[in-house]
Amino acid sequence: MPKISQKGVQMPASPIRKLTPFADKAKLEGKKVYHLNIGQPDIETPEGMLSAIKGIDFKVWAYTPSEGTLSYRKKLTGYYNKIGYNISPENIIVTTGGSEAITISMMACLDPGDEVIIPEPFYANYNGFANQNDIIVKPILSYIDNGFALPPIADFEKLITPKTKAIIICNPNNPTGYLYSKVELEALKELALKYDLYIFADEAYREFCYDGRLFISPMHLSGLDENVIVMDTVSKRYSACGARLGCLITKNKAVIAAALKFAQARLSPGMVEQIAGEAAVDTPDEYFEAVNKEYTLRRDTLVNALNKMDGVYCPNPGGAFYVVAKLPIDNADKFCQWMLEDFSYKNQTVMMAPATGFYSTPDAGLNEVRMAYVLNNDDLNEAMICLAEALKIYPGKR
Incomplete structure (x- = not known):
C-alpha cells in the first residue's frame, strides 16, 4: 500500500x-x-453583508482578479487608512481567509529551512502552515504569571541565527487575549531593523480591545515599511467565519510582487465573498x-x-x-x-x-x-x- x-x-x-x-x-x-x-x-453577522449577498444579480459566477477586485481593495484601503495605515489598493492582496494570507506571506518571504520566531502560546495553525512550507518554528515562551506579555528582547536575540527571517505576532493574541503595547512593539521594531527581519502581524482581532486600551499595529511605527506584512480576515471582525475572506497588506513592493504570483497560482478569491466584504466595510461603528x-x-x-x-x-x-x-x-x-x-x-x-x-x-x-x-x-x-x-x-x- x-x-x-x-x-x-x-x-x-x-x-x-x-x-x-x-x-x-x-x-x-x-x-x-x-x-x-x-x-x-x-x-x-452585520445585516449589510447578508443583504449584499441576497441582492446579488449576475449571470456568470466568474473569476475575479488574483489580487482581488479593485472595488473591494479600494474599500479596504478606506478602512485601513481610517486607522492610520496610509496605504493604497496596490498594497493589498485579497486572500481566501486569513489562513491563505499567512501561507502566501510565508511562501513569498521564507525559503525551506528558514526560521520564524513566534511568542508562545500561539495560534496553533502557525505550526501547520510552517510544516506545509518546510519552515522551522522557533518558539519563545511567554508566561501566564505576567499575563503572557511579550518576552524580553534579549530572549529573542538568543534565538536569532543566520536562518532567522521573521517574527510572527498575533495582536490581540489568540489564544491568550494579550494586547501588545506600543513599548513592546517599538522593541520588536528595533529588533527587526537590527537583524533585517520581517514582522508578520496577524490582526484578526483588531476591533476587539477592552477597557479603553488602544490597538497599536506595526503599521503605525515609522521606518518599518519594508519589514511589515499584516495578515487579516473578516472572520472575527464581522462574525463571518464561513466567508473565508482575508487579505495581506504590505508596503514592500517586492513582497507584493512575489505574493501576487502565489495568488495567481491559486487563481482568485471568491466573487460573492468580496461583494459581502465590500458591504462589511460600511458596517457602522x-x-x-x-x-x-x-x-x-x-x-x-x-x-x-x-x-x-x-x-x-x-x-x-x-x-x-x-x-x-x-x-x-x-x-x-x-x-x-x-x-x-x-x-x-x-x-x-x-x-x-x-x-x-x-x-x-x-x-x-x-x-x-x-x-x-x-x-x-x-x-x-x-x-x-x-x-x-x-x-x-x-x-x-x-
Missing part, C-alpha cells in the same frame, strides 16, 4: 478540533455540550460598540468565575475573545477528553481546547486550557458551574 508523505505524518492535528468526535458522542448520549473550544462567535460591550461582559463573567475556583488562575485579557487558564490538573489533553467522555453535571459538560496544542515547546501548557467566550452570558455561567464541579472530582486533580 502506498505511504503518505513525511509531511503528512508531521502535520499537527488541530487542538481546537481534535476532540470533536468525543463531543459528538457526548451529544448522542444526550449531554449538552458548551463549546468553548473554538472561536466561532454567536454574534450576528455602533455595531462594534455593541459587540465590544457584549464581549467585555462575557470576558468578565468567565475570568471572574475562573479565578473564584480553587487552584485556578486566569489573567484578564485586553483583547480578542479568548482566555488561557491554568487549572489544578495533571494533563490538559486528558482532562478535556475526560470532560467529554466521562463527566457530566446535570447532563451538561464543557468542551475546551488543551493549551498544549498552542505551544511548540515540549510539555509546555500541560495544565492550561484555552476557552473562547463566544457563547451568551447565561451559557457561560452554566459552563463555569459545570467546570467547577468537574474540577472537584477529576481523578488527575493536583
Whole structure:
C-alpha cells in the first residue's frame, strides 16, 4: 500500500478540533455540550453583508482578479487608512481567509529551512502552515504569571541565527487575549531593523480591545515599511467565519510582487465573498460598540468565575475573545477528553481546547486550557458551574 508523505505524518492535528468526535458522542448520549473550544462567535453577522449577498444579480459566477477586485481593495484601503495605515489598493492582496494570507506571506518571504520566531502560546495553525512550507518554528515562551506579555528582547536575540527571517505576532493574541503595547512593539521594531527581519502581524482581532486600551499595529511605527506584512480576515471582525475572506497588506513592493504570483497560482478569491466584504466595510461603528460591550461582559463573567475556583488562575485579557487558564490538573489533553467522555453535571459538560496544542515547546501548557467566550452570558455561567464541579472530582486533580 502506498505511504503518505513525511509531511503528512508531521502535520499537527488541530487542538481546537481534535476532540470533536468525543463531543459528538457526548451529544448522542444526550449531554449538552458548551463549546468553548473554538472561536466561532454567536454574534450576528452585520445585516449589510447578508443583504449584499441576497441582492446579488449576475449571470456568470466568474473569476475575479488574483489580487482581488479593485472595488473591494479600494474599500479596504478606506478602512485601513481610517486607522492610520496610509496605504493604497496596490498594497493589498485579497486572500481566501486569513489562513491563505499567512501561507502566501510565508511562501513569498521564507525559503525551506528558514526560521520564524513566534511568542508562545500561539495560534496553533502557525505550526501547520510552517510544516506545509518546510519552515522551522522557533518558539519563545511567554508566561501566564505576567499575563503572557511579550518576552524580553534579549530572549529573542538568543534565538536569532543566520536562518532567522521573521517574527510572527498575533495582536490581540489568540489564544491568550494579550494586547501588545506600543513599548513592546517599538522593541520588536528595533529588533527587526537590527537583524533585517520581517514582522508578520496577524490582526484578526483588531476591533476587539477592552477597557479603553488602544490597538497599536506595526503599521503605525515609522521606518518599518519594508519589514511589515499584516495578515487579516473578516472572520472575527464581522462574525463571518464561513466567508473565508482575508487579505495581506504590505508596503514592500517586492513582497507584493512575489505574493501576487502565489495568488495567481491559486487563481482568485471568491466573487460573492468580496461583494459581502465590500458591504462589511460600511458596517457602522455602533455595531462594534455593541459587540465590544457584549464581549467585555462575557470576558468578565468567565475570568471572574475562573479565578473564584480553587487552584485556578486566569489573567484578564485586553483583547480578542479568548482566555488561557491554568487549572489544578495533571494533563490538559486528558482532562478535556475526560470532560467529554466521562463527566457530566446535570447532563451538561464543557468542551475546551488543551493549551498544549498552542505551544511548540515540549510539555509546555500541560495544565492550561484555552476557552473562547463566544457563547451568551447565561451559557457561560452554566459552563463555569459545570467546570467547577468537574474540577472537584477529576481523578488527575493536583
